Amino acid sequence: MATKTTGKLIAKLSAGAVVMFLFAMFVMPPLYDVFCEVTGLGGKTGDRYVATDATIDESRTIRVQFVATNNGEMPWDFGPTVHEVRVHPGEPTPVTFFARNPTDMDMVAQAVPSVSPANAARHFLKTECFCFNQQPLAAGAETEMPVVFIVDRDLPRAVNTITLSYTLFDITAHSENVASLSN
Amino acid sequence: MAHGPAKGIGRWLFTTNHKDIGSMYLWFSFSMFIVGGFFAMLIRAELFSPGLQMMRPEFFNQLTTMHGLVMIFGAIMPAFVGLANWMIPLQIGAPDMALPRMNNLSFWILPVAFVILMSTMFMEGGGPNFGWTFYPPLSTTYAPDSVNYFIFALHIMGASSIMGAINIIATVLNMRAPGMTMMKMPMFVWTWLITAFLLVAVMPVLAGAVTMVLMDVNFGTSFFDAAGGGDPILFQHVFWFFGHPEVYIIILPAFGVISAIIPTFSRKPLFGYSSMVYATAAIAFLSFIVWAHHMFTVGMPLTGELYFMYATMLIAVPTGVKVFNWVATMFRGAITFETPMLFAIAFIILFTIGGFTGVMVAMAPADIQYHDTYFVIAHFHYVMVAGAVFSGTGAVYYWLPKWCGRMYDETMGKLQFWLAFIGFNITFFPQHFLGLAGMPRRYADYSLQFADWNMVSSIGSFIYGAAQILLLYNVIATIVAGKRVTEPKTWEGAEGLEWTVPTPAPYHTFSTPPEVK
Numbered sequence: 001m002a003t004k005t006t007g008k009l010i011a012k013l014s015a016g017a018v019v020m021f022l023f024a025m026f027v028m029p030p031l032y033d034v035f036c037e038v039t040g041l042g043g044k045t046g047d048r049y050v051a052t053d054a055t056i057d058e059s060r061t062i063r064v065q066f067v068a069t070n071n072g073e074m075p076w077d078f079g080p081t082v083h084e085v086r087v088h089p090g091e092p093t094p095v096t097f098f099a100r101n102p103t104d105m106d107m108v109a110q111a112v113p114s115v116s117p118a119n120a121a122r123h124f125l126k127t128e129c130f131c132f133n134q135q136p137l138a139a140g141a142e143t144e145m146p147v148v149f150i151v152d153r154d155l156p157r158a159v160n161t162i163t164l165s166y167t168l169f170d171i172t173a174h175s176e177n178v179a180s181l182s183n
Numbered sequence: 184m185a186h187g188p189a190k191g192i193g194r195w196l197f198t199t200n201h202k203d204i205g206s207m208y209l210w211f212s213f214s215m216f217i218v219g220g221f222f223a224m225l226i227r228a229e230l231f232s233p234g235l236q237m238m239r240p241e242f243f244n245q246l247t248t249m250h251g252l253v254m255i256f257g258a259i260m261p262a263f264v265g266l267a268n269w270m271i272p273l274q275i276g277a278p279d280m281a282l283p284r285m286n287n288l289s290f291w292i293l294p295v296a297f298v299i300l301m302s303t304m305f306m307e308g309g310g311p312n313f314g315w316t317f318y319p320p321l322s323t324t325y326a327p328d329s330v331n332y333f334i335f336a337l338h339i340m341g342a343s344s345i346m347g348a349i350n351i352i353a354t355v356l357n358m359r360a361p362g363m364t365m366m367k368m369p370m371f372v373w374t375w376l377i378t379a380f381l382l383v384a385v386m387p388v389l390a391g392a393v394t395m396v397l398m399d400v401n402f403g404t405s406f407f408d409a410a411g412g413g414d415p416i417l418f419q420h421v422f423w424f425f426g427h428p429e430v431y432i433i434i435l436p437a438f439g440v441i442s443a444i445i446p447t448f449s450r451k452p453l454f455g456y457s458s459m460v461y462a463t464a465a466i467a468f469l470s471f472i473v474w475a476h477h478m479f480t481v482g483m484p485l486t487g488e489l490y491f492m493y494a495t496m497l498i499a500v501p502t503g504v505k506v507f508n509w510v511a512t513m514f515r516g517a518i519t520f521e522t523p524m525l526f527a528i529a530f531i532i533l534f535t536i537g538g539f540t541g542v543m544v545a546m547a548p549a550d551i552q553y554h555d556t557y558f559v560i561a562h563f564h565y566v567m568v569a570g571a572v573f574s575g576t577g578a579v580y581y582w583l584p585k586w587c588g589r590m591y592d593e594t595m596g597k598l599q600f601w602l603a604f605i606g607f608n609i610t611f612f613p614q615h616f617l618g619l620a621g622m623p624r625r626y627a628d629y630s631l632q633f634a635d636w637n638m639v640s641s642i643g644s645f646i647y648g649a650a651q652i653l654l655l656y657n658v659i660a661t662i663v664a665g666k667r668v669t670e671p672k673t674w675e676g677a678e679g680l681e682w683t684v685p686t687p688a689p690y691h692t693f694s695t696p697p698e699v700k
Contacts, residue, residue: 028391029417
């Protein structure tokens with residue numbers, strides 16, 4: 001039996017298995033994020049956008065609708081102050097969302113945005129958003145949270161309505177921000 | 184090499200003999216098959232009529248989860264590893280597997296994994312209840328505490344499979360008898376070689392998926408948690424990147440068995456041998472690029488749906504090549520219908536039905552209706568049970584005389600076949616109707632309009648369950664009191680190296696390599 005070649009073969013196969021494990025753990029998740037950002041899959045929007053060009057395309061008007069959902073057992077009152085705005089592409093538009101913590105506990109929330117349709121996700125740019133940070137709220141407190149967005153002028157012609165949805169997660173258990181509230 | 188097996192329990196604990204390890208794999212797999220089957224019987228008993236009769240829904244969820252895990256990782260996969268251990272050295276003229284000690288290890292960690300997995304059912308909070316696919320957040324945020332044991336067990340099973348696969352690749356590539364070129368290898372060896380490569384490629388991906396779940400549960404990471412910037416859909420992509428090749432890991436060795444049985448009882452060589460090899464390789468390749476067809480309803484872009492739909496339908500081509508080759512092998516053959524042949528023919532018919540429903544669920548627009556209904560259950564039981572299990576049962580009847588030097592009782596074998604065939608179809612054919620009518624999977628209860636077919640299905644499942652007890656009886660009766668056979672060629676139409684060694688196969692075979700012309 002060719003033990004030497006067998007040893008080499010086993011080494012190669014084992015290395016292959018390790019590579020596939022590392023691929024699943026450390027390549028697939030970031031790769032998926034990049035893929036989502038490029039294609040707008042899952043309505044994923046980008047990070048903070050710095051406006052560079054102030055030209056406004058007055059010829060188009062886009063309806064932007066706002067949806068707010070509480071994840072799981074999240075008890076906060078949470079919603080948009082206006083449910084719908086009409087904007088021109090290129091025009092920075094400020095809107096606000098309200099949140100109230102009706103419980104008697106200090107809590108921390110994280111909002112996760114999603115844009116529909118998916119092919120608009122890449123063209124929905126946020127220069128300011130409460131979703132960029134965690135939102136601590138003391139027991140019984142309420143707040144208004146700002147979003148400033150620009151609909152990109154390259155938005156596909158077929159898109160006339162964009163829905164921006166926020167899902168609010170209770171991350172009190174995972175967050176250090178609770179402590180800062182009591183100070 | 185005159186010495187035989189060691190005496191006592193030590194023979195089994197420390198054995199490095201491929202036949203002993205193969206037998207242990209087969210017995211272990213059968214015991215898991217009985218356990219998983221018992222879970223299935225409980226599931227069908229609960230679903231016999233609407234309403235909750237026997238158990239809480241939480242326990243029902245544990246049953247469906249454990250049924251899937253035990254059948255896939257405990258029954259089907261070890262069954263084919265057992266057959267590989269027994270038959271690959273015999274079919275390529277090797278004295279043993281390339282790595283006999285690792286072979287022992289990869290078997291003995293399996294029972295450990297399953298003891299751990301089963302023990303979760305007795306823990307506080309119960310065993311895994313999130314389905315065998317363990318999608319987050321069911322397996323993270325809402326999981327019972329026992330999820331860590333489930334993950335550990337899955338890691339061990341993965342390690343066992345990877346070691347087994349490496350062993351098979353090393354054996355097939357390095358230990359063939361002189362003259363046994365790659366394109367002279369029996370189809371069973373070919374299908375296992377390709378399966379082993381699939382295992383090495385995707386079992387680590389499963390390990391990665393469960394590790395990420397473990398970290399999300401215990402170490403505060405957010406791979407699959409949207410609140411922390413992760414995405415639960417990512418899990419489905421990672422899981423099915425493992426999961427789709429996994430279904431071919433299960434079915435390819437079954438194809439190999441059928442490719443051995445059909446020529447023997449048709450008394451003709453396998454039709455289109457080389458096209459069979461290429462079709463197997465093509466199926467294995469395609470299995471890596473179609474995974475998202477399990478996820479048509481998660482909200483994919485249209486281009487994604489279209490791509491995964493067409494790529495999936497493409498698999499029907501090499502699979503069709505195989506089915507037509509088997510039929511062409513039988514065409515104008517001098518066919519006799521011994522029990523293994525009956526199982527092989529039933530395999531072709533039922534697997535083809537499962538393949539057709541596979542093309543149906545591959546169509547994205549239609550799948551939006553079929554998704555997560557009993558139609559899918561019917562589909563994958565037609566390919567997994569009538570495919571892998573029928574093929575495995577046929578293989579046992581086919582090679583049992585060679586293994587133990589005794590012939591099974593043909594009447595009892597045929598009785599078992601017909602019981603299994605009829606029971607299987609009564610169980611799963613009505614589930615197509617239930618699924619099309621909209622009955623969702625993984626619930627302990629259902630609406631009244633589904634009552635009739637569920638009762639039929641449950642009755643069928645009890646028949647099918649009884650057939651497996653008969654299989655156990657047949658195997659034991661054969662080993663203990665079957666008619667002795669001594670001619671090396673137990674079947675007159677059989678071809679190949681395994682039929683040149685004495686019957687029953689001695690403890691050591693091919694100590695000097697045979698010459699293959």
